[in-house]
Amino acid sequence: MRQKITLKEISRRFNVSISTVSKALKDSPEISEKTKEIIQAFAKEHHYKPNNIALSLKNQKTKNLGIILPEIVHYFFSSVITGIERLATEKGYNVIVCISNESFDKEVINMQMLANGSIDGFIMSLSMGTENKQDFHHIKEVINQGMPVVMIDRVTDQVECDKVIIDDFQGAYNAVTYLIESGRKNIALISMPDYMSVGNLRTQGYRKALEDNGIEVDDNLIVKVEDPYGGSEVIEDLLVNHTVDAVFGVTEFFAVSAMKIAQKMGKSAPEDISIIGFTDGIISISSSPSLTTVSQGGEEIGEKAADLLIKRLEDPDYENRPFVTEIIKSSLVKRESTL
Amino acid sequence: MRQKITLKEISRRFNVSISTVSKALKDSPEISEKTKEIIQAFAKEHHYKPNNIALSLKNQKTKNLGIILPEIVHYFFSSVITGIERLATEKGYNVIVCISNESFDKEVINMQMLANGSIDGFIMSLSMGTENKQDFHHIKEVINQGMPVVMIDRVTDQVECDKVIIDDFQGAYNAVTYLIESGRKNIALISMPDYMSVGNLRTQGYRKALEDNGIEVDDNLIVKVEDPYGGSEVIEDLLVNHTVDAVFGVTEFFAVSAMKIAQKMGKSAPEDISIIGFTDGIISISSSPSLTTVSQGGEEIGEKAADLLIKRLEDPDYENRPFVTEIIKSSLVKRESTL
């Protein structure tokens, strides 16, 4: 059972042509039962499986999906991959994962690398670098070449393609409204820079919720943190220098950081300070107290994106359909960090 | 700039042969400067890049690495992928990720799917199902076909191949010794079933540390949890019904669960109860108090595994070298949950 066996080898073994072997293995009615039997038996015994690369070249499709994500170690994006992988495998596709590491350049290189025939389509979420730069030529180029792209979560209006996002604005709006309804007045916001599409939307949701409830937005209570896993100094400044009875963090990391800093200052959640985060991940469950969060349904986003992409690849009807933007509903998961 | 352009199209455009175009684009000395110039200019203008699939078929190598992991949403394995991806991209390889979801059957299917020519080699960690079943024929088969495999973290003696693991025994030994040195006497262990290689080794490290310090192992203080993200009832039982002044969890999730349950019972860490986990991930940092853990160096494992695999694929000297087992050193990261 050394080395993979090929049609050629089987054909030589029985002194027939490669075509005959190929057809016999596909159980073609063109071939005699007897020939089929011996060839099939032999192939089975030797674990023959057609070579994927040869099939890809022949069929002009690879059955590979290219995934480009900013990072993968944290809950949201890893759950997205989990969702994509499940649906893809189910439909007979493999998943090639590239990580842009929040860098524009790596995102471009990754796309170009995969676009040279390795995959049939892309699922991607913009890196911070790309959102900052607002340069999407690499994505447009790939789309121009006829390769479908599905953007998820961090998307842009500048590119026309299928998209899967959550209702960032509404999710934030609901969270902040909940804080207000439970009597909080001085609600701080820990967000990302405005060039980040999701940070921007969540910030807008926060503002709108305050306005709709007759609370004036106090810009001193809003901080925007560049590093997704940093910001502790700014947050500490915020909590030390201002009266804050609630914090809405646009990521679960920001929320838990705020909670820990508040705890160090002797404040306890939810009594002294209410906390809500975004992304219902491990952090939210493991923190003490556990965190109320806006769930982001990463797996659902991944599955939906893979579904859209594969439909476009396979279903002839889908080919010329207009692009859609699927909006996954978020929900507020109430835990111990709020009353 | 529609559709990808091929050598054939370029050759037609200039009425030359495909061979000439191919050579011209490789800047072959066989071709005249003038021809090279015009062809290269045209190719550049049209963003010509050779088709990866065609190259794969021709070269009999795909430049793809197949990765099969039990899951990916939690810190350890996602950091492993991050490490693999970084090294792989650096060396010009892509990474195809499959998730076995802890199931033997899925692991087998994934391997067979990728082994049909899609990849040049595997990096894998055993699913719980496989460890339980102790059936490794799918891995041996792939190796027999001449495809290199690197096993990481959850490995087995039954398969001969390169391996990258951490010093599970020693890491556990050091953690428990640290608890003993800080004066703890009743140290509970929350582990996995014994068929899990890493759980088993960590359990042994725990036992040995107690023995070496003249503390008798009390089997009542040892629980083995099947579900990696469950076990709260058993842990509660343990803490309620026994005197426990320290807990060593073989995962960070087990450790934080124990801590939260202890807190609910009115005990506080580290004063009443010391806690140490395994895997230095987000949970450990985000919990309150933050968790002392045995760091597992996921990215380092990933990088090392990718390095071993690529070396075996590329370096002719490596081909017949004996298999190696790289042991990554763990370290005890001290935080607030211990004194």
Added chain:
DNA sequence: CTGAAAGCGCTTACAG
């Protein structure tokens, strides 16, 4: 019922 031929996109040893 079986096989030769063309083709997917590319490379390269060999002729001319």
Added chain:
DNA sequence: CTGAAAGCGCTTACAG
């Protein structure tokens, strides 16, 4: 300096 041919592994329309 250029091109025809063979080949990577497979499929399929077409001949015989």
